Amino acid sequence: MKRFLELAVPIFSWLCGIILLGAVLSVVGYLFVHGWKSLSLSLIFGTTPPLDALLMKRHVFNGLFPAVIGTFSLVVLAVCLAVPVGMASGIYLAEYAGAGTKAILNLFFDIMAGLPSIVIGLFGFSAAVFLNRHFSGNIHPCLLISSIALAFLVLPYIIRTTQMALEGLPLSARMTGLSLGASRLQNIVHVLLPQSLAGVVSGVILAIGRCAEDTAVIMLTGVVASTGIPRSLLSHYEALPFYIYYISSQYTDSEELATGYGAAIILLFICLILFLLAFVIKKRVSYLALYRA
Amino acid sequence: MNRTNEKAVETLFFLSAFFSALLTIAIFGFMLALGLPLFAEGRFFAIITEPWAPHLGHFGISPMIVGTLAISSLSMLFAFPLCLGFAILISVVSRGKIRWLLRKTVEMMTGIPTVIYGFVGIFLLVRLVREFFDAGSGMCVLSASLMLSLMVSPTMILFFCDSFERVPSSYGKAVLAMGGTEIQRFLYVTLPNSWPGIVIGFTLSLGRAMGDTLIALMIAGNAVQTPGSLVDSARTLTSHIALVFAADYESLEFKAIFACGIFLYLFTTLLVITARLLGHRGERWAR
Numbered sequence: 001m002k003r004f005l006e007l008a009v010p011i012f013s014w015l016c017g018i019i020l021l022g023a024v025l026s027v028v029g030y031l032f033v034h035g036w037k038s039l040s041l042s043l044i045f046g047t048t049p050p051l052d053a054l055l056m057k058r059h060v061f062n063g064l065f066p067a068v069i070g071t072f073s074l075v076v077l078a079v080c081l082a083v084p085v086g087m088a089s090g091i092y093l094a095e096y097a098g099a100g101t102k103a104i105l106n107l108f109f110d111i112m113a114g115l116p117s118i119v120i121g122l123f124g125f126s127a128a129v130f131l132n133r134h135f136s137g138n139i140h141p142c143l144l145i146s147s148i149a150l151a152f153l154v155l156p157y158i159i160r161t162t163q164m165a166l167e168g169l170p171l172s173a174r175m176t177g178l179s180l181g182a183s184r185l186q187n188i189v190h191v192l193l194p195q196s197l198a199g200v201v202s203g204v205i206l207a208i209g210r211c212a213e214d215t216a217v218i219m220l221t222g223v224v225a226s227t228g229i230p231r232s233l234l235s236h237y238e239a240l241p242f243y244i245y246y247i248s249s250q251y252t253d254s255e256e257l258a259t260g261y262g263a264a265i266i267l268l269f270i271c272l273i274l275f276l277l278a279f280v281i282k283k284r285v286s287y288l289a290l291y292r293a
Numbered sequence: 294m295n296r297t298n299e300k301a302v303e304t305l306f307f308l309s310a311f312f313s314a315l316l317t318i319a320i321f322g323f324m325l326a327l328g329l330p331l332f333a334e335g336r337f338f339a340i341i342t343e344p345w346a347p348h349l350g351h352f353g354i355s356p357m358i359v360g361t362l363a364i365s366s367l368s369m370l371f372a373f374p375l376c377l378g379f380a381i382l383i384s385v386v387s388r389g390k391i392r393w394l395l396r397k398t399v400e401m402m403t404g405i406p407t408v409i410y411g412f413v414g415i416f417l418l419v420r421l422v423r424e425f426f427d428a429g430s431g432m433c434v435l436s437a438s439l440m441l442s443l444m445v446s447p448t449m450i451l452f453f454c455d456s457f458e459r460v461p462s463s464y465g466k467a468v469l470a471m472g473g474t475e476i477q478r479f480l481y482v483t484l485p486n487s488w489p490g491i492v493i494g495f496t497l498s499l500g501r502a503m504g505d506t507l508i509a510l511m512i513a514g515n516a517v518q519t520p521g522s523l524v525d526s527a528r529t530l531t532s533h534i535a536l537v538f539a540a541d542y543e544s545l546e547f548k549a550i551f552a553c554g555i556f557l558y559l560f561t562t563l564l565v566i567t568a569r570l571l572g573h574r575g576e577r578w579a580r
Contacts, residue, residue, distance in 0.1 A: 005480065006474070006476050006477060006480065009381060009385075009386075009476050009479070009480065010386045010476065012378050012381075013378045013379070013381040013382040013385070013386050014382060014386065015378065016374070016375045016376075016377075016378025016379045016381075016382065017378070017379055017382045017395065019375060020375055020376075020379050020443075020446060021398065023443050024398075024402055024405075024443065026417070027405075027409070027410065027413045027417070027443070028405075030413050030416070030417050031409065031412075031413055034416075084309075085309045085312065085313060086309075086313075088305060088306045088309035088310070089306070089309045089310035089312075089313045091306050092303075092306035092307055092309065092310040093310060095306075096303060096306060096307065097310070104314075105310055105314050107566075107569065108313075108314040108317045108318075109313065109314070109317075110565050110568075110569060111317055111561075111562050111565050111566075112313070112316065112317045112320075113565075114497070114500045114504070114561045114562070114564065114565040115317075115320065115504070115557075115558065115561055116503065116504025116505070116506065116531060116557050116561060117504065117506065118504070118506045118531045118534050118535065118554075118557070119320065119324075119504075119554050119557050119558055120320070122324065122534060122550065122551070122554045123319075123320045123323055123324070125538075126323045126324070126327050126551075127323065129327075129542070130323075152316060152320075155313055155316070156313075159310075159313065183299055184299065184303075185298075185299045185302055185303070209404055212406075213406030213407065213408065215406075215407070215408045215506070215507050216506035216507065216531070216535065219506075219535055219538070220534075220535070220538055241406060241408045244408050244409070244412050245408055245411070245412075245507065245510075245511065248411065248412050248415050248511060249511070260412070264408075264409050264412050264413075267406055267408070267409065268405065268406065268409055271404045271405065271406050272401060272404050272405075274404070275400070275401055275403070275404035276401070279400065
């Protein structure tokens with residue numbers, strides 16, 4: 001019986017490997033086989049000349065350009081909101097918090113990290129309704145509300161990666177600055193943060209990827225299927241993942257479906273490249289930070 | 294930098310952390326406050342027991358709770374053995390370049406957007422299920438849970454690999470020194486010593502499967518009914534929120550989505566707390 005088990009383990013594990021890799025390859029492969037034909041500049045810019053579109057001279061009507069810009073502005077806004085708060089909280093957790101406070105805060109951030117994104121979206125929506133009633137009638141679900149909700153979604157990631165990068169530093173690195181007379185804050189700013197930059201930056205990149213791919217949050221907070229480039233922070237906007245979802249249920253002809261495939265390939269590329277970047281940076285930046293700072 | 298500055302920055306750090314923690318509570322508070330009209334007048338249990346029939350004034354969400362539980366637990370049933378096998382493949386069976394390649398592939402898999410799984414699911418998996426089982430549209434519990442198991446598997450695999458590696462190597466070296474094979478070391482030393490990590494990984498992946506919106510929304514069919522078989526269409530709490538969202542904001546029907554949110558919040562919080570209780574190393578998980 002034992003011998004049989006020992007023989008069965010490698011066979012079973014290879015079988016699992018083949019099934020899982022096969023499944024993933026067929027998902028990605030299916031996308032490419034059906035979508036590579038639609039990949040072209042006109043997929044993004046439609047019939048508008050690309051330069052005119054980029055300089056905002058002309059509107060793009062039948063391309064993905066507004067969705068790309070929407071996703072891009074979402075990501076930039078959300079990350080700009082989440083990084084300062086997240087890093088500050090991470091630093092507090094790693095460097096200042098006492099054992100009791102730390103345990104409680106850790107529990108809260110674990111719960112927050114585990115929350116479904118649609119619950120965060122629902123929160124963003126109710127916050128918009130609340131603001132609309134009590135402060136200004138101009139506030140509706142919009143680009144700004146979506147970015148704030150997305151910032152909440154990725155906040156725990158940034159807190160965790162900052163905290164873990166700082167806690168992972170060796171005691172010797174921690175003590176050198178202090179022993180030379182640096183204050184606690186000086187030590188954090190000039191010694192500890194530069195040394196843990198790799199961890200922090202890879203966390204930020206993962207957060208960017210999460211913002212770019214999330215659909216559930218933006219669905220409840222102001223994304224629409226077609227509106228053009230967002231005009232202000234308080235306007236509706238388009239986004240790539242929502243466009244993919246929308247096309248999958250509402251497509252009318254094979255041409256529209258082809259743009260859906262194209263959008264899916266673009267989104268997949270963006271996310272995978274960001275992931276690759278995070279892994280490369282984790283190695284590279286630690287090297288750079290050590291030799292420059 | 295003088296001392297007052299130092300103190301001010303520390304306060305700022307504390308306030309950020311405090312604000313972030315407060316947010317976790319605020320999210321729950323908001324949903325409770327906005328869903329309150331539905332819970333008032335002792336109707337709390339009606340939500341669990343009644344059917345969903347807004348035109349008749351019934352706002353029960355029990356079919357959605359059952360749908361969520363069915364789809365997520367079924368996806369765990371598929372994912373757990375597969376992921377355990379794959380983790381063994383990475384940590385024990387494979388060597389050198391292949392091991393590196395397998396690990397990198399799994400790490401990259403965590404970056405695939407969920408909407409892509411849903412999108413390919415509609416056109417590939419649903420079609421296969423429809424032809425294979427010859428049942429309805431093919432949008433059903435089975436399709437959704439198969440796709441979900443694929444979505445959660447990279448997280449689960451990385452978690453399992455991590456917990457295998459955390460078993461002190463001196464234990465295993467003793468087995469090897471006595472002439473045992475790698476497989477024997479894994480089966481009799483590593484596996485029995487890494488079960489807390491495995492259970493935590495399973496629990497947190499279950500949380501992710503429950504919280505996912507897009508896959509179930511796109512390929513589970515979304516019929517409001519308690520699913521009776523694998524090829525029945527079903528609706529999850531998450532897709533219910535997304536679908537009812539279009540209703541009139543002031544209606545009681547709309548308030549029901551806050552009840553869904555509260556249930557989702559409670560389910561996932563319960564899972565996170567379970568994971569933390571199971572192992573004090575629970576805070577090591579980052580994704």
